[in-house]
Structure formats: structure tokens, C-alpha cells
Amino acid sequence: MKFQLKPRERRNSFEINMTEGPLLGKIVKFAIPLALSGVLQLLFNAADMVVAGQFAGSTALAAVGSTGALINLIVNLFIGLSVGVNVLVARAYGSGQLSELGETVHTAILTSLISGVLLIFIGIGLSRPVLSWMGTPEDVIDQSVLYMRIYFAGMPAAMLYNFGAAVLRAVGDTRRPLYFLTAAGLVNVCFNLFFVIVLDMGVAGVATATVISQTISAGLVLWCLVKSDAPYRVELKRLRIVKSKLLQMMRIGIPAGIQGATFSVSNVVIQSTVNSFGSIAMAGATASSNLEGFLWTVVDAFTQAAQSFTSQNYGARKPERVRRVCTLCLMMATGLSIVLGGGAYLGGRFLLGLYTADQKVIEYGLRRMLITCVPYFTIALMNVLVGMLRGLGSSLMPMLMSIIGTCGLRILWIYTILPLNPTWEMLFASYPISWLVTGVFQLICYVIVKKKAFAKLGEST
Numbered sequence: 001m002k003f004q005l006k007p008r009e010r011r012n013s014f015e016i017n018m019t020e021g022p023l024l025g026k027i028v029k030f031a032i033p034l035a036l037s038g039v040l041q042l043l044f045n046a047a048d049m050v051v052a053g054q055f056a057g058s059t060a061l062a063a064v065g066s067t068g069a070l071i072n073l074i075v076n077l078f079i080g081l082s083v084g085v086n087v088l089v090a091r092a093y094g095s096g097q098l099s100e101l102g103e104t105v106h107t108a109i110l111t112s113l114i115s116g117v118l119l120i121f122i123g124i125g126l127s128r129p130v131l132s133w134m135g136t137p138e139d140v141i142d143q144s145v146l147y148m149r150i151y152f153a154g155m156p157a158a159m160l161y162n163f164g165a166a167v168l169r170a171v172g173d174t175r176r177p178l179y180f181l182t183a184a185g186l187v188n189v190c191f192n193l194f195f196v197i198v199l200d201m202g203v204a205g206v207a208t209a210t211v212i213s214q215t216i217s218a219g220l221v222l223w224c225l226v227k228s229d230a231p232y233r234v235e236l237k238r239l240r241i242v243k244s245k246l247l248q249m250m251r252i253g254i255p256a257g258i259q260g261a262t263f264s265v266s267n268v269v270i271q272s273t274v275n276s277f278g279s280i281a282m283a284g285a286t287a288s289s290n291l292e293g294f295l296w297t298v299v300d301a302f303t304q305a306a307q308s309f310t311s312q313n314y315g316a317r318k319p320e321r322v323r324r325v326c327t328l329c330l331m332m333a334t335g336l337s338i339v340l341g342g343g344a345y346l347g348g349r350f351l352l353g354l355y356t357a358d359q360k361v362i363e364y365g366l367r368r369m370l371i372t373c374v375p376y377f378t379i380a381l382m383n384v385l386v387g388m389l390r391g392l393g394s395s396l397m398p399m400l401m402s403i404i405g406t407c408g409l410r411i412l413w414i415y416t417i418l419p420l421n422p423t424w425e426m427l428f429a430s431y432p433i434s435w436l437v438t439g440v441f442q443l444i445c446y447v448i449v450k451k452k453a454f455a456k457l458g459e460s461t
Contacts, residue, residue, distance in 0.1 A: 015230075016172025018312040019094055023324050026172075027309065027332070031301040033174035037165075038297025040181040042290065043188075051192045052206050053283070053356045060143060060203050061283045061356060067148050070130055073261055073268055074123055078115040078159060080257020082108075082166040084249035086304070087311045087390055089170035089232065094312030100245075101231050105167055106238050107245040109225070112163035116156030123152030130268075135275045140282070147203045154211030157218035164221035167232055169308055180220035188213035255399035256390060262399075262407035266434075269411055273418070273427055277364075281424070284364025287355035291348070291369065295340055295376050302333040302380075303387035310391025319454045326388050326446075333380035341376035345369045368428050375432040381439035385446045394449045401445055405438030 016026050053061035085108040092101040127148040131141055165177040188209050195205025225234040274285045306329040313321040344351065345366075352365040386398045413430040 014168075014173040014175055018090075018172055018309045019316040019318060019321070023309070023321065024328055027302070027305050027325070027328055030169075030172055030174050030308070031305045031332070033178040034169065034304055035297050035301035037174065037178045037181050038300060039294055040178070040185045042293045042297060043185050050355055051196050052203060053287070060206075061286060064144075064147055064203055064206060064286070067127075067131070067144050067151070070127075070268060070271075071123070071148065071151065072263075073265060074126065075119065075155070075158075076260035076263075077254070077257035078119060079162055080255070080260055081111060081115065081249050081253035082162045083256035083307070083390060083395070084251070084253030085163055086166040086170045086308060087252050087393065088245065088248055089167050090308050090311035090391075091315035091393075093171050093232070094315030098231050102238070103242045104245050104249075105225070105232050105234060106240060107242045108163045108167060108249065109160070109222075109234055110239045110241055111246060111249070112159040113156055116159035119155035119159070120152050123155065124149050127152075135272050137275065137279055137282075140279060143203045147207045150204060150207035151210060154214045157211070157215040160218040161214065161221050164218070164225055167225065168221070169304060170311070171230070171232060172308070176224055177221060180217045180224070183220065184213040184217035187216055252390060252393065252395040255395035259386070259395075259399040259402045262403045266407045266410035266430075269414055270427065270430070273414060277424065280358070280360050281364045283356060283358070283361045284352075285368060287352050287361065288348075288365035288368040288372075290355070291344060291351055291365075292372055292376070295337065295344060295373065296379075298336050298340060299333050299376075299380050299383050302329045303383040305329055306384050306387035307391045310388050314392055314453065314457075317457050319457055322388075322392075322450075322454075326384070329384045329387070330380065333384050334377050337377035337380045341373045344373045348373070364424065367424055371425055371428040372431050375435075378432050378435040378439060382435055382442055385439070385442040388446055389442070389449055392449055392453045394445070394453075397445045397449060398442055401441035402438055405441045406434045409434045409437060 016030055018026065018030075052064045085104065088104045089101060089108075092104060128141070128145045131144050131148075136144055161180075168174070168177055191209035191212055192206055195201045195209055199205060201208070222234070225232070226236065228234075271285075274282055306325055309325045309329075310322050313319075313325065348366045348369045349362060352362045352369075355365075356362065386402075389395070389398045410430045413433070414427075418426055418430075
């Protein structure tokens with residue numbers, strides 16, 4: 001069964017018609033709320049770290065920060081499935097396949113809840129042994145384990161939000177997830193301060209506040225989908241896993257998840273090396289890494305724009321618009337990265353001071369930011385092209401290129417180049433070098449995949 005929504009027939013004002021009309025304004029309209037949503041998600045972690053560092057000490061800050069790479073490693077494989085959800089929903093929506101759309105959405109929501117429950121057991125079970133393997137210092141590890149165990153108790157909510165937001169993004173709705181995260185973020189900050197300052201719960205309070213806020217955002221996104229009158233409405237009685245849809249999600253989502261995990265694998269190795277510099281250096285790396293995350297959200301917003309706009313236009317058989325999407329997203333992501341990366345470093349001392357008053361911690365963080373923030377524009381090429389590839393239905397090739405160019409190169413760097421000059425700067429030089437190399441790999445992949453994909457539409461490249 002097919003449906004067709006013309007511009008004047010849009011079911012609500014939150015959706016964006018990606019297959020018709022000028023692209024630039026629509027991409028910006030899509031990306032800005034998405035970037036702000038990413039900022040709010042980072043503020044969950046930033047609030048955790050600021051409260052921990054200012055009111056529970058640098059050891060608590062190091063404990064919260066040292067878990068980031070490991071949490072991402074465990075979670076990213078499951079989050080990758082939401083990429084498959086986004087691509088499939090966008091393609092079904094763009095091509096007007098109503099029954100396909102409904103099956104995909106209901107399969108996605110149930111899969112998110114099952115994934116979240118699995119993650120509770122995986123995260124709690126792996127936290128201490130893996131943190132020990134990473135060389136987490138004795139004065140930090142107990143607090144790190146406690147933070148992780150409470151954090152993973154909230155995984156069903158985290159997965160539900162990510163999968164539900166992926167559905168909304170696929171139809172161009174990036175504003176309501178922003179509103180939901182705003183409400184949850186305010187709750188997170190209030191509970192952080194209450195649990196840590198008033199109840200003196202330390203990292204346990206920080207983690208509990210995060211879980212509560214994630215539950216609120218998940219509840220809001222589910223409410224939005226249940227109450228919607230659009231074709232992607234969720235009906236709880238229809239929740240079931242359609243095998244064909246799950247397999248399609250996995251075909252796109254698992255490589256995407258593995259690709260995300262490769263970054264985390266390399267970051268876990270780098271975090272182990274950071275740990276060897278001591279808890280002061282760990283705290284500096286934690287604060288600067290969190291600031292760099294705000295740059296990531298800008299690039300990622302255009303990556304997701306490239307993915308959603310490409311999926312819908314490819315589904316609508318409009319290759320010329322796909323070409324234009326690529327050009328616009330690359331230009332905007334690169335330009336903003338240059339401006340924001342340089343600005344973050346220039347204001348780095350002030351920004352790092354928000355996390356801690358310890359000048360030694362700030363110096364470590366500032367030295368890292370010079371190496372990673374200033375050349376941050378190199379990541380735009382890599383990420384936007386990945387979004388284009390996924391939008392065209394190719395997830396395996398970008399995964400392989402990331403494993404080779406990012407994970408492989410960074411680990412090789414740690415064990416071969418770094419020992420020749422084991423300094424803080426040499427350690428983090430592996431980041432921009434791996435971004436640039438992987439970006440070149442992804443460009444080659446895009447040229448190949450685009451040619452094959454357009455050939456299926458009977459179009460030349």
C-alpha cells in the first residue's frame with residue numbers, strides 16, 4: 001500500500017519535505033535542532049562531570065570520565081541498529097510504502113526495549129574486569145564501577161529514546177526530540193545538584209540523575225509516537241518483530257554499530273595510555289574530551305542530515321538531489337568545524353575552568369585541545385561521506401574503512417610510533433591523522449557505491 005504526501009498535505013508542521021523544493025534551507029532546518037539535541041545529550045555528561053569535579057573532587061571527575069570510552073564501546077553496537085531504523089523509515093516514507101513503514105517502526109520500538117534489557121546485564125557484568133584491564137587507578141576504579149552499574153540500569157530508556165528519535169528524524173522531525181531533551185536536561189541538572197550536594201551521594205548521585213533524565217526523554221518520545229496521527233504512528237498492540245525488517249535493520253545497523261565500536265576500541269586503548277599519566281592527566285583528558293564532543297555534534301548533525309535526505313531522495317528516485325545533498329552537507333560541516341574548532345581552543349582555558357579549578361588539570365586539557373580541536377575539520381569529510389553511504393544503503397564498506405583507517409591506525413600508532421616519543425601531544429596526534437586517512441578511504445568508497453546505486457535507477461554518475 002502506497003501513500004503520497006504533497007507539501008500542503010504534511011501531517012504536521014514538524015516534518016520536512018526532503019524530496020521537493022530547495023535543499024539548503026531544509027538541511028539547515030533539519031541540522032540545527034539535531035545539533036542542539038546532541039549538545040543537550042552532552043550536557044547530561046557535562047553536568048555529571050562539572051558537578052563531580054566541583055563538588056566531589058578530581059578523583060570523582062576522573063571516575064566518571066574514565067568510563068566514557070568503555071560505555072560507548074558496549075553501547076555503540078546496539079545504537080548502530082537505530083541507524084538501520086532511520087534509513088529504512090526514511091526510504092519507506094520517501095517511496096510511499098505505508099505497510100513497510102508501519103512494520104519497520106513497530107519492529108524498531110520492540111527491538112530497542114529488548115536491546116536495552118540485554119545491555120543491563122552486559123554493562124554490569126563487564127564493568128569491573130574491563131576497567132581493571134584498562135589500568136584504571138586504584139583510587140578511581142571503585143567509583144568508576146559504581147557509576148557504570150547504575151548508568152547501565154537505565155539502558156532500556158536510552159535505547160527507546162534513540163530508536164524513537166531515529167524514526168522522527170527519518171521524516172524530518174528533529175525539533176520534538178530537542179524539546180524532549182531540553183526537559184530531561186533540566187531535570188538532570190537539578191537532580192545532579194540535589195543528589196551530590198544535598199545527599200552527598202557522589203558518583204552514585206551523578207549516575208542516578210542521568211538515568212532519571214533518560215527515562216523522561218524516552219517516555220516523551222514514545223508518547224509522541226503513540227499520539228501521532230501520521231503513518232509512522234506506534235500502536236502498542238501492534239508491537240512485534242517482523243523478521244524481514246529486523247534483518248534489514250541489522251544489515252545496515254550492525255556494520256554501523258561495529259563502525260562506532262571501532263572508534264571506541266581505539267579510544268579504550270588510548271584511555272589506557274592516558275591512565276598511565278595519572279589521575280590529574282585523566283581529569284584533563286576527560287574535560288577536554290567532553291568539550292570536543294560539542295564539536296562532534298555539529299558534524300554529526302550534518303552526517304545525519306546527509307543520511308536522512310539521501311535515504312528519502314534515493315527512495316523517491318531523485319539522484320540529482322542526492323548529489324546536491326552531498327555537496328551542501330560537506331561544505332557546511334567543514335566550514336563550521338573550522339570556526340568552532342579554532343574557537344574552542346582559543347577559549348579553552350575558560351571552558352576547562354568550568355569543569356575544574358585545578359590548573360594542572362586545565363593544562364593537560366588545553367594541550368589536548370590544540371591537537372584535536374584545531375584540525376577538527378578533517379573529521380567532516382569522513383563523517384558526512386559515511387552518512388551518504390548509509391543513506392544509499394551501504395554500511396559494510398564504511399565500516400571496513402573505519403576499522404582500517406581509524407581503529408587499526410590508532411592502535412598501530414600507540415604500539416609503534418608513540419614509544420619513540422611517549423608524550424601527551426604525540427599520543428593525541430593519532431586522532432587528526434586517523435580522521436584524514438579514513439576520510440580519503442570513505443571518499444573512494446562513496447564514488448564506487450554512488451555509481452552502482454545510481455546505475456540501479458538508470459542514471460549516470
